[in-house]
Amino acid sequence: MFRFETAGESHGECLVATLTGLPAGIPISLDQIDRELWRRQQGFGRGGRMKIETDQVEIVAGVRHSKTIGSPIAIVIRNKDWKNWTESLPVEQIEDGDAKQKRVTRPRPGHADLAGAIKYNFQDARYILERASARETTARVAVGAIAKQFLAQFGCSVLSHVIAVGPVRLERAVTWAEIEALSHKPEVLLGCVEAGHESKMKEVVDEAYRTGDTIGGIFEVVAHNLPPGLGSHITWDSRLDGKLAQAIVSMQAVKGVEIGFAEEGSASFGSKVQDTIHYAKQQRHFFRGNNRAGGIEGGMTNGQDIRLRGFLKPISTLRRPLESVDLETRDPALAAYERSDVCVVPAAGVIGEAMVAIVLAAAFLEKFGGDSLIETKRNFEGYLQQVTDF
Numbered sequence: 122m123f124r125f126e127t128a129g130e131s132h133g134e135c136l137v138a139t140l141t142g143l144p145a146g147i148p149i150s151l152d153q154i155d156r157e158l159w160r161r162q163q164g165f166g167r168g169g170r171m172k173i174e175t176d177q178v179e180i181v182a183g184v185r186h187s188k189t190i191g192s193p194i195a196i197v198i199r200n201k202d203w204k205n206w207t208e209s210l211p212v213e214q215i216e217d218g219d220a221k222q223k224r225v226t227r228p229r230p231g232h233a234d235l236a237g238a239i240k241y242n243f244q245d246a247r248y249i250l251e252r253a254s255a256r257e258t259t260a261r262v263a264v265g266a267i268a269k270q271f272l273a274q275f276g277c278s279v280l281s282h283v284i285a286v287g288p289v290r291l292e293r294a295v296t297w298a299e300i301e302a303l304s305h306k307p308e309v310l311l312g313c314v315e316a317g318h319e320s321k322m323k324e325v326v327d328e329a330y331r332t333g334d335t336i337g338g339i340f341e342v343v344a345h346n347l348p349p350g351l352g353s354h355i356t357w358d359s360r361l362d363g364k365l366a367q368a369i370v371s372m373q374a375v376k377g378v379e380i381g382f383a384e385e386g387s388a389s390f391g392s393k394v395q396d397t398i399h400y401a402k403q404q405r406h407f408f409r410g411n412n413r414a415g416g417i418e419g420g421m422t423n424g425q426d427i428r429l430r431g432f433l434k435p436i437s438t439l440r441r442p443l444e445s446v447d448l449e450t451r452d453p454a455l456a457a458y459e460r461s462d463v464c465v466v467p468a469a470g471v472i473g474e475a476m477v478a479i480v481l482a483a484a485f486l487e488k489f490g491g492d493s494l495i496e497t498k499r500n501f502e503g504y505l506q507q508v509t510d511f
């Protein structure tokens with residue numbers, strides 16, 4: 122079974138991940154993983170941390186001579202900031218350790234701080250925020266980059282773009298070619314395919330900087346060139362839409378997910394929402410009048426692109442802090458502030474890509490199996506033939 126786990130604290134030594142269940146023989150490029158890590162760090166509105174870290178992956182197990190060998194893959198990404206935290210987060214207690222801790226006693230509204238401190242019985246929120254931080258998504262993006270390299274073997278790709286930052290929203294549909302062109306740009310501003318909208322988005326982020334505030338938005342992830350039949354209608358937990366929704370909402374600060382035109386569809390008549398079915402007799406294939414379903418019907422891919430959107434709340438740490446309570450005195454106090462991002466919508470899109478790629482890689486392996494890439498490909502090609510002959 123394909124599965125992954127991550128560990129690591131935001132200011133700890135490193136982030137780690139293990140990834141189990143990929144077949145042997147998949148070509149793996151470290152440069153491609155680093156490129157995804159770089160993309161996660163981009164975007165106008167990022168905080169000082171992104172200037173400190175230039176993430177680079179190390180693979181310490183499961184890949185040899187640039188190919189997977191079928192055994193668990195182990196990944197390490199070192200935190201450059203660790204050198205400033207060795208005495209604050211030591212593994213073993215040190216002399217004067219308590220005094221050297223960087224305590225967080227004024228929990229930030231909107232963060233895991235207060236609920237986590239109560240639940241784990243810590244008198245301050247440091248250990249909670251160290252793990253709740255979206256720094257953890259660095260490990261997810263590295264795993265997702267491997268999943269993407271697996272999917273590429275079958276001609277499938279996953280990318281994202283930004284639809285909205287605050288109130289500025291791109292209302293028109295965006296093509297795969299536009300999203301692909303965006304992904305090759307050497308610089309990332311706000312990840313929107315329309316330059317005019319992107320500069321209006323930048324004005325909103327500028328305002329958040331000026332006023333000590335933060336801003337959220339919407340990203341769209343698109344998975345391209347998928348076969349029909351990934352996922353299944355037969356049980357609640359085999360539905361691909363459910364798995365994708367969990368993967369996206371599990372991302373820090375994502376508060377909602379939309380598959381296809383869910384929001385618009387809920388306000389429309391059925392005749393305007395469903396994607397009509399057609400058949401090209403000469404080419405012998407089915408095609409659809411539109412893709413409002415976002416590529417999934419009955420919990421299965423239908424052969425169209427998957428399109429889903431993640432709704433990101435504004436970052437919880439504010440330079441102009443909100444009201445809170447000091448955990449030591451229980452007196453009213455302003456929430457803690459620690460160097461922080463102001464807008465992360467483009468980065469969230471890249472993390473969303475990783476999560477979608479991971480879910481799709483798992484769905485591929487569930488359907489096609491295989492201990493070696495050759496075996497998986499043989500099963501895949503046999504299925505494609507069956508689809509053509511249908």
Ligand SMILES: Cc1cc2nc3c(=O)[nH]c(=O)nc-3n(C[C@H](O)[C@H](O)[C@H](O)COP(=O)(O)O)c2cc1C
Nearest residue numbers: 231232254255373374375436437438461462465468
């Ligand atoms: C890419 C990314 C970067 C983030 N950076 C920060 C940050 O610098 N400061 C912060 O307070 N929250 C940041 N967040 C958001 C927090 O992780 C999130 O608000 C927090 O976990 C609470 O939200 P939750 O209830 O969804 O987990 C970031 C989120 C993402 C996706």
